[in-house]
Amino acid sequence: MKGVLLVNLGSPDSPTAKDVKPYLDEFLMDERVIDVPNWLRNIIVRGIILQTRPKKSAEAYSKIWWKEGSPLIVISERFTERLKEHSEIPIALGMRYGSMTIKNALQELNDKGVDEVLLVPMYPHYAMSSFETVVVKVMEEQEQLFPKMKVTTLPPFYKNPEYIRVLSERIAASLEGFDYDHILFSYHGIPERHIRKSDPTNFHCKIDGKCCQTNSVAHHTCYRHQCFDTTESVKAYLNLPADKVSNSFQSRLPNDPWLKPYTDFEFERFPKEGIKNLAVITPAFVADCLETLEEIAMEGQHQFQEAGGEGYKHIPCLNESDSWVNVVAKWVKDWQETGALPA
Numbered sequence: 001m002k003g004v005l006l007v008n009l010g011s012p013d014s015p016t017a018k019d020v021k022p023y024l025d026e027f028l029m030d031e032r033v034i035d036v037p038n039w040l041r042n043i044i045v046r047g048i049i050l051q052t053r054p055k056k057s058a059e060a061y062s063k064i065w066w067k068e069g070s071p072l073i074v075i076s077e078r079f080t081e082r083l084k085e086h087s088e089i090p091i092a093l094g095m096r097y098g099s100m101t102i103k104n105a106l107q108e109l110n111d112k113g114v115d116e117v118l119l120v121p122m123y124p125h126y127a128m129s130s131f132e133t134v135v136v137k138v139m140e141e142q143e144q145l146f147p148k149m150k151v152t153t154l155p156p157f158y159k160n161p162e163y164i165r166v167l168s169e170r171i172a173a174s175l176e177g178f179d180y181d182h183i184l185f186s187y188h189g190i191p192e193r194h195i196r197k198s199d200p201t202n203f204h205c206k207i208d209g210k211c212c213q214t215n216s217v218a219h220h221t222c223y224r225h226q227c228f229d230t231t232e233s234v235k236a237y238l239n240l241p242a243d244k245v246s247n248s249f250q251s252r253l254p255n256d257p258w259l260k261p262y263t264d265f266e267f268e269r270f271p272k273e274g275i276k277n278l279a280v281i282t283p284a285f286v287a288d289c290l291e292t293l294e295e296i297a298m299e300g301q302h303q304f305q306e307a308g309g310e311g312y313k314h315i316p317c318l319n320e321s322d323s324w325v326n327v328v329a330k331w332v333k334d335w336q337e338t339g340a341l342p343a
């Protein structure tokens with residue numbers, strides 16, 4: 001029997017340093033997130049980052065935490081429930097890190113008689129620290145626990161026409177009545193090194209200007225290219241003026257070059273360039289989370305207005321909206337009936 005496994009990143013169990021610490025430990029000790037030799041990752045993560053970050057992160061989580069729990073988890077659960085209403089086959093939700101494990105989700109599917117799984121990583125873009133680590137973890141668990149199960153992975157959907165349509169409609173609806181000077185597409189950052197590491201040609205991704213706009217097989221695994229492609233597709237769909245749209249990358253750890261331009265630097269620069277009314281969309285995430293609700297909706301507005309900006313609008317993620325649920329339900333139905341995956 002066929003079934004679906006949805007996987008997103010995960011959250012700590014509560015917004016306290018006590019619960020944030022083990023969550024960050026699992027997350028940052030992932031070799032695809034902090035990609036240095038194990039002994040060095042131990043020093044960086046356990047000897048340095050985890051000494052101070054859990055307290056700081058817990059404070060940030062406290063600002064966005066809902067009565068029902070972490071927004072990322074609650075939204076993902078609501079999305080799953082809504083998707084179940086539209087589907088005839090079993091659907092389970094797991095998280096790459098934290099207590100809502102992939103193992104339990106696979107067990108749930110197995111208990112319902114599922115032996116053919118469609119894995120849906122809830123990320124529009126490929127990155128070794130998001131999409132790839134989910135695929136690898138699912139394969140490891142499946143091979144060890146359910147060796148007879150067959151897993152098919154839904155590819156990154158960053159330019160899928162149906163995804164672009166619902167994302168664009170979401171943006172258009174949010175912008176109604178907001179006289180924006182500029183729309184910033186802020187994507188989660190990754191270290192530049194990850195782009196080079198994921199380049200199968202070993203020479204295409206130079207991050208030197210035009211590589212992401214020049215056709216290459218490397219784009220199947222180039223996060224930067226895929227982010228730019230999402231922006232260009234939305235721009236074309238909504239016929240947005242080119243000079244009113246730009247990209248940036250948010251959230252970074254120190255002591256490493258990450259993808260640029262950095263979102264927080266853009267918030268400071270824009271008012272000086274005459275941009276007073278700013279809309280920000282965060283398409284690296286399909287569900288609102290710490291990175292969108294705290295870093296963009298709260299901190300971003302503060303940084304922009306401190307620098308002289310005036311109107312500010314954070315556009316929510318697709319979350320459990322009808323249109324988004326319908327798109328994923330169609331992908332599931334197509335796969336269930338014909339085995340076809342979305343283009």
Ligand SMILES: C=CC1=C(C)c2cc3[nH]c(cc4nc(cc5[nH]c(cc1n2)c(C)c5CCC(=O)O)C(CCC(=O)O)=C4C)c(C)c3C=C
Binds near residue numbers: 024129190251290
């Ligand atoms: C080396 C560090 C990190 C990389 C690389 C990275 C890539 C990456 N992350 C997401 C999605 C999310 N990240 C979130 C939180 C978060 N991310 C990092 C670090 C890296 N992410 C940290 C340390 C944290 C925790 C919060 C903090 O301490 O600042 C979240 C939010 C989770 C939540 O509970 O709300 C998401 C979602 C992607 C898509 C990605 C690569 C493209």
Ligand SMILES: [Fe+2]
Binds near residue numbers: 188251
């Ligand atoms: Fe992250």
Ligand SMILES: [Fe+2]
Binds near residue numbers: 213219
């Ligand atoms: Fe590229």
